Amino acid sequence: MTKHRGRGIASINYPIGMNLGGDPSQALVHSNPSGKFTVSLSSIDLGQGMKSVTRQICAETLGVPVEDVYVDTADSDTGPHCMGSFASRGTHRVGNAVMAAAKEARGVMMEAAAEELEVNAADLETDGRGNIQVKGAPHRSISTKDVAIAAQFRQGKTISGRGIFLVPLSDVDPETGEMSPATCYAHACLVAEVEVDDETGEVAMVRMDSAYELGRALNPRLVEQQLVGGAWMGVSHALYETTEPYYPDSSHGPRDFVEYLMPGPGDICPHDIAVLERPAADGPFGAKGPGEMCANPALPAVANAIFNAVGVRIDELPITPEKVLRAIKAQGGARSQPRR
Amino acid sequence: MSKSALQFLHNGREVAIFVDGGTSLLVTLRELIGDMTPKFGCDQGGCGACSVLIDGELHLACLTLAETVSGRAVETLDGLKDGPNLHPLQRAFADNFAAQCGYCTPGMLMAAKALLDRNPSPTRADVVEAISGNICRCTGYEPIISAVLVAAAGGRTRA
Numbered sequence: 001m002t003k004h005r006g007r008g009i010a011s012i013n014y015p016i017g018m019n020l021g022g023d024p025s026q027a028l029v030h031s032n033p034s035g036k037f038t039v040s041l042s043s044i045d046l047g048q049g050m051k052s053v054t055r056q057i058c059a060e061t062l063g064v065p066v067e068d069v070y071v072d073t074a075d076s077d078t079g080p081h082c083m084g085s086f087a088s089r090g091t092h093r094v095g096n097a098v099m100a101a102a103k104e105a106r107g108v109m110m111e112a113a114a115e116e117l118e119v120n121a122a123d124l125e126t127d128g129r130g131n132i133q134v135k136g137a138p139h140r141s142i143s144t145k146d147v148a149i150a151a152q153f154r155q156g157k158t159i160s161g162r163g164i165f166l167v168p169l170s171d172v173d174p175e176t177g178e179m180s181p182a183t184c185y186a187h188a189c190l191v192a193e194v195e196v197d198d199e200t201g202e203v204a205m206v207r208m209d210s211a212y213e214l215g216r217a218l219n220p221r222l223v224e225q226q227l228v229g230g231a232w233m234g235v236s237h238a239l240y241e242t243t244e245p246y247y248p249d250s251s252h253g254p255r256d257f258v259e260y261l262m263p264g265p266g267d268i269c270p271h272d273i274a275v276l277e278r279p280a281a282d283g284p285f286g287a288k289g290p291g292e293m294c295a296n297p298a299l300p301a302v303a304n305a306i307f308n309a310v311g312v313r314i315d316e317l318p319i320t321p322e323k324v325l326r327a328i329k330a331q332g333g334a335r336s337q338p339r340r
Numbered sequence: 341m342s343k344s345a346l347q348f349l350h351n352g353r354e355v356a357i358f359v360d361g362g363t364s365l366l367v368t369l370r371e372l373i374g375d376m377t378p379k380f381g382c383d384q385g386g387c388g389a390c391s392v393l394i395d396g397e398l399h400l401a402c403l404t405l406a407e408t409v410s411g412r413a414v415e416t417l418d419g420l421k422d423g424p425n426l427h428p429l430q431r432a433f434a435d436n437f438a439a440q441c442g443y444c445t446p447g448m449l450m451a452a453k454a455l456l457d458r459n460p461s462p463t464r465a466d467v468v469e470a471i472s473g474n475i476c477r478c479t480g481y482e483p484i485i486s487a488v489l490v491a492a493a494g495g496r497t498r499a
Contacts, residue, residue, distance in 0.1 A: 046440070046441055047441035047478055222437070224437070225437040225440065225479065225483060226440075228479065228482055228483060229440060229479045229480040231480060232481070233477070256382050256384060256386055257381065257386035257387045257475060258382070258384065258385075262475055263481075264472055264475065264481075265467075265468045265471050265472055265474075266469075266472055268480060268481050268482060271482070
């Protein structure tokens with residue numbers, strides 16, 4: 001029995017949002033008489049932090065403290081339309097819609113403040129701490145709360161805004177095949193090191209090193225948590241998970257968490273991540289979004305690492321011990337490839 | 341099915357209820373007592389989302405018959421915080437981004453508490469072993485392992 005080490009690399013370009021566009025998201029922003037703001041979305045936060053990020057985007061655009069913004073994703077029946085949380089589109093598509101809505105709401109807020117302060121709205125600025133003041137004369141200021149109360153009870157104005165972001169649907173030219181698949185690409189590169197047991201066919205992860213370019217990281221810790229977790233979803237697809245192990249025969253499909261394999265805490269390995277920020281021209285504050293891309297490069301990198309370790313190419317996922325072992329046998333033994 | 345009387349301590353408070361024979365502790369906690377913190381993941385001991393402590397020992401509530409906790413002390417995540425103050429493990433989980441969707445979190449916290457209660461200075465391998473019955477889809481485990489180590493170190497270091 002010998003354990004063979006191997007290293008594999010994969011790089012990807014990842015289009016943000018649905019290919020060919022045509023996937024709109026809407027957002028509504030309104031202020032309450034308390035001077036706090038609510039963002040209404042039908043987009044769902046699956047735990048990756050879309051609520052936190054849209055809250056940041058809204059607060060930054062309005063010029064108010066982040067604590068003064070609530071995000072309500074409660075109900076897709078009553079909320080504004082959204083295509084959904086998928087295709088790595090949350091930060092980019094929804095974020096842009098929130099930005100547009102917050103911009104419109106800010107306009108109304110500044111007009112209402114101008115009326116209270118008896119100045120021109122163009123001469124006002126927000127201080128980011130919940131006040132609106134005259135540029136160059138900060139002592140002439142009014143709180144967003146007082147503006148909200150004035151708008152509601154005296155001026156009869158709704159401090160609110162609507163936003164939509166739509167990358168128009170790009171049709172494929174039937175003559176040339178020309179199309180515009182995406183407006184915004186993120187990029188990633190991952191190096192995986194594995195250890196393959198040539199007696200059992202088992203693959204153990206040894207370490208991962210990766211770099212992700214995802215526009216501006218609006219919330220670096222949330223980006224980090226997605227990249228750390230997502231890489232393991234990718235490894236899991238590479239080595240463990242399948243709903244149809246004998247496709248197209250549906251027998252022996254896993255029925256529960258006992259039969260559906262996933263890595264446990266003892267299967268993980270060290271993973272060093274570098275985040276590169278190259279702001280996207282059409283992203284909210286330059287953001288693209290990590291999303292699915294954090295899982296994608298792990299699959300080919302692991303497959304390449306297995307080839308490097310024992311010289312077998314497995315082109316079906318997941319790369320189970322059975323497949324590795326059969327391939328090693330068919331090849332007449334493990335053949336380590338040169339490490340570059 | 342006949343009901344039987346059941347008395348036990350739920351997070352330090354005595355509860356006295358009637359349960360049908362064969363009812364699991366998980367269903368008892370969630371549906372009869374209204375403590376929704378133990379999660380219903382797989383109902384067969386495969387995921388750890390329903391982990392609770394019985395007399396300080398880690399158990400899967402879905403595989404525990406309610407009758408067997410008669411007269412014993414059951415701890416769930418609901419009893420972990422002290423009023424408005426988070427338990428050090430909860431604080432460490434939040435600070436270290438150890439939850440995304442959060443479904444595994446109650447079970448992870450209880451498994452971690454069982455560990456720290458008997459071993460306040462665990463190694464990384466101890467933590468991995470302690471949470472090995474709990475699966476997590478989102479985090480890749482590393483942030484959870486870090487959070488438990490941070491809590492054990494008194495919350496002083498960032499992972």
